[in-house]
Amino acid sequence: MAEGKKKSKLKVVLIVVVALIVISAIAGRGSKGSSSSSSSAPASETTQEKATQTSGTDGGDSSKADSQTSTTAAAPKNDVPAEYTSALAQATSYANRMHMSKQGVYDQLTSEYGGQFSAEAAQYAIDNVQTDWNANALAKAESYSDKMHMSKQGIYDQLTSENGEQFTADEAQYAVDNIQADWNANALAKAKSYQDDMHMSPSAIYDQLTSEYGEQFTADEAQYAIDNL
Numbered sequence: 001m002a003e004g005k006k007k008s009k010l011k012v013v014l015i016v017v018v019a020l021i022v023i024s025a026i027a028g029r030g031s032k033g034s035s036s037s038s039s040s041a042p043a044s045e046t047t048q049e050k051a052t053q054t055s056g057t058d059g060g061d062s063s064k065a066d067s068q069t070s071t072t073a074a075a076p077k078n079d080v081p082a083e084y085t086s087a088l089a090q091a092t093s094y095a096n097r098m099h100m101s102k103q104g105v106y107d108q109l110t111s112e113y114g115g116q117f118s119a120e121a122a123q124y125a126i127d128n129v130q131t132d133w134n135a136n137a138l139a140k141a142e143s144y145s146d147k148m149h150m151s152k153q154g155i156y157d158q159l160t161s162e163n164g165e166q167f168t169a170d171e172a173q174y175a176v177d178n179i180q181a182d183w184n185a186n187a188l189a190k191a192k193s194y195q196d197d198m199h200m201s202p203s204a205i206y207d208q209l210t211s212e213y214g215e216q217f218t219a220d221e222a223q224y225a226i227d228n229l
Helices: 002-074 082-097 102-110 119-128 133-148 152-160 169-178 183-198 202-210 219-227
Strands: none
Touching (some): 133 152, 152 169, 183 202, 183 219
16 A cells, blocks of 8 residues: 555656646747747848838939939020120110111111120020011001101101111011001191191192102192192
8 A cells, every 4th residue: 555655646746747847848949939039020120220221322312313413404504695695685675665677676786876786796686586577667657657647658668768767678568558547647747747837838738748759648648638738
């Protein structure tokens, strides 16, 4: 009986020892797995950080290069001399405010009594001025008709004269074809001026109104003027 109890106790002790060994082994494996997992996480994070830093560096360089390229493209070189831009500014004023012709503007820019620009600067201005030469000729024609009561032919000659406005033949023709004028009324105004200021006879006034060296009204326009004095 005593031996049986000893054997029974010995078995219990062996079972307990085996159980402890198994538990220790399981705990050891868990500790190693946790340790391995912990050590791998920083390595992964470190790799990601390096990748991020590398990407950030490349992106920064790329953005900087793009910025430099953009700046270069956005700042074109301005090689036009200051004299040329000044000539263009004056040409624009003469053309759009004073309704001068192309040749008239050029002459004014290069004149020693005018702009005194070089021929090259004046030509640059003429080539680049934004204006409508036909409209300028029409504006001048309207001024001659309204203020000076000139005839159609007289206005045309004044527009094309080298001592006058110096418009081209086409520009002057456009002007007289499109002007809204009462040529009879203009002839009458001229006739009254000759009568009042110069005390001319009706016959002399008629001749002056129709003369190619005078007002150049038509015969009908001159007769209307004489009939209505």
